[in-house]
Amino acid sequence: MLLGSGELGKEFVIACQRLGQYIIAVDSYDNAPAMQVAQASEVINMLDGNALDAIVAKHKPDIIVPEIEAIRTEQFYNYEKQGIKVVPSAKAANYTMNRKAIRDLAAIEVGVKTAKYRYATSYEELKAGVAICGMPCVVKPLMSSSGKGQSVIKNDADILNAWEYGLEGSRGDVMEVIVEEFVDFDYEITLLTLTQDNGETLFCPPIGHRQERGDYQESWQPMPMIYTRLIEAQKMAKEVTNALGGSGIWGVEFFIGKEGVYFSELSPRPHDTGMVTLGNTQNLSEFELHARAVLGIPVNEITLERNGASAVILAKNESNVQPIFSGINKAASYKNSDFKLFGKPTTRPYRRMAVALTFGDDPVEDLVKKAVEIAAHITVN
Numbered sequence: 001m002l003l004g005s006g007e008l009g010k011e012f013v014i015a016c017q018r019l020g021q022y023i024i025a026v027d028s029y030d031n032a033p034a035m036q037v038a039q040a041s042e043v044i045n046m047l048d049g050n051a052l053d054a055i056v057a058k059h060k061p062d063i064i065v066p067e068i069e070a071i072r073t074e075q076f077y078n079y080e081k082q083g084i085k086v087v088p089s090a091k092a093a094n095y096t097m098n099r100k101a102i103r104d105l106a107a108i109e110v111g112v113k114t115a116k117y118r119y120a121t122s123y124e125e126l127k128a129g130v131a132i133c134g135m136p137c138v139v140k141p142l143m144s145s146s147g148k149g150q151s152v153i154k155n156d157a158d159i160l161n162a163w164e165y166g167l168e169g170s171r172g173d174v175m176e177v178i179v180e181e182f183v184d185f186d187y188e189i190t191l192l193t194l195t196q197d198n199g200e201t202l203f204c205p206p207i208g209h210r211q212e213r214g215d216y217q218e219s220w221q222p223m224p225m226i227y228t229r230l231i232e233a234q235k236m237a238k239e240v241t242n243a244l245g246g247s248g249i250w251g252v253e254f255f256i257g258k259e260g261v262y263f264s265e266l267s268p269r270p271h272d273t274g275m276v277t278l279g280n281t282q283n284l285s286e287f288e289l290h291a292r293a294v295l296g297i298p299v300n301e302i303t304l305e306r307n308g309a310s311a312v313i314l315a316k317n318e319s320n321v322q323p324i325f326s327g328i329n330k331a332a333s334y335k336n337s338d339f340k341l342f343g344k345p346t347t348r349p350y351r352r353m354a355v356a357l358t359f360g361d362d363p364v365e366d367l368v369k370k371a372v373e374i375a376a377h378i379t380v381n
Contacts, residue, residue, distance in 0.1 A: 001059060002026060003046055004067030005034030007342040007352070008270045008287075011278065012065070013037050015291040024059050031345045034067075046071040056084070063087060063294060067269055069097045069143050087294050088195065088246025088268045095244060096268045099142045099178050102240075110243050112236045112263045115255070117180035123163045129179040130159055136182040139163070140214070141170035150214030152182070183262050185255035189223050190273045193237045193250045194289050197296045201238050204282060204289075205304045206230060208364070209273040213350065218372060219273035220309040220364040221281045225256060232261045240266060249274075249290040272352075273310075278340060279359040281308035306359050309367035311375040313339075313354035315347035323347050325354065327377040334374055336360040353380050 002009050005025040010033040013023050017037070025038035028045060035041040040059070044051040049072040056064070056079060064079055065087045076090035086093055095101040100119055107114045118129030119142070130137055130153055139162040141149040149169015151162045166177040188211075192204035208223030209216045237252040240263065251271025253264040274286035283303045284292070292299050315323065322345055331339055338357040347353065356375040358367045 001056065001061035001064045002034055002038070002067055003052075003064065003071050005032035005038070005041070006067065007033050007340075007344075007355075008272065008275075009034035009067040010037055010342065011275075011285070011287040012067070012270060012290055015285070015287040016294075018288075019291055019295060019297070021291075021295070024055075024061065026055065028070075029345075033343045036343050048072065049075050053078075065269070065294060066093050066097070071097065073097050085294075086246075088241075088248040088250070089244065092244035092246045092268045096266055097143065099140060099265070100176065102266055103178065105243060106240050106263050106266070110239050112239060113260065114263050115180040115183045117178055119176055119178055120163070121176045123160060126163050126177065126179060127159055133179050133181040137179050138182055139166050139177050139179050141166050142176045142178060143170055148214070149177075153179075183255045183257060184259075185257035185262070187223065187225075188253065188255050188264065189225070189233065190219070190271050191233050191237050191252045191254060192271060192274050192277075192286050192289070193234075193241055193252050194293055194299060194302065195241050195247050195250065196293050196298060197247050198298055200298075201241065202299060202302050203234050203237070204274075204277070204286065204302050206233070207271075207273050207276060215350070215352070216273045216312065218309065218311045218368050219276045220368050221276045221307065222304060222364070224364070229256055229261055236261065236263055244268070247293040247296070249286050249293060275340075275355050276308045276310040276357065278355070279306075279308040279310070279338060279357040281306055281359060307362065307364050307367055308357065308359040309364060309371040310358075311356045311368070311371035312352050313356065313375045313378050313380065314349075315351045315353050315380045316349060318346075318348045320346050323353065324381045326379050326381055330377040331356065331374045334358070334370065337370065337374055339374065339378065347380060354378060 005027040023038040024040045025034040073094040120126035190207040194202040205222035209219040251267040255262040277285040341354045358371045
């Protein structure tokens, strides 16, 4: 049972079905991308614990795989007691769906380096947190995805707007934000980390990415970086994932700066920046790795096969009409490239609707430019 059925879930379903699985895709709206390729689907409010219990009792899944944050994750402990496997584990899903739990675990329990941070449940608490973290600083909802509700405070006039925007972008019923100091970093990476039932942890080549509005716009693999910094990030990723337990792919985000490596965030599932792996940059994509780990199929190694880059294609307007894509023929004329249309049934401004992919032996900088150029040809109408 897949809880959350977006574009990442869709690729995960495809990977699972190639391994003979039967999938029930669940989301809050009908005809979500993963539902289009799953054998069965359910539409519920996943923050409703009773509704969640009802579909679990109805379908009796062997495995539950959460794909989004807005889920009543407390129920997962009960499902584990019933003998259902929760991915990566009930503890991991419960902790990582909330920035407060995962940040405290990383910074306090595990002791990895993070930016200075505070929490706020009111405008006054946010002001106090800003005074401690200093300006500029970043504000994020404790529960959100794709950068929703994230903003930068540069002066006192920004604090109220940041508080209101943070609450607007919050998923679920958690009305709290985290404010953290702005780390002076040179670049940021996603380190896809694979934990397995056999206890072995493997790492994908690091992925670089650029963000706008807190959401990724382009990603590339591998991210050129100093080897000692990579080893430091791998060590931190292994410590945090070991503390959470379970098997699966984890999207572990780091800031890399002159002061070293800072742990930023972690998601217990395929990461949006990891869509670059759909260009066969690795021997197995992040979705294939996740599927194997979930099913207990051992992965012996992860190898870089070629360089790659991805660039997102966004909607501009809000519409409940099935979107139409144009410019496909032009986009398809590029060599060593591909694109994926997600099949989302509706649009809204900045909603991610498709991705352009490039790959080959070219430097990643050139591949990113090419991916952006291809993405620019595809428009969502």
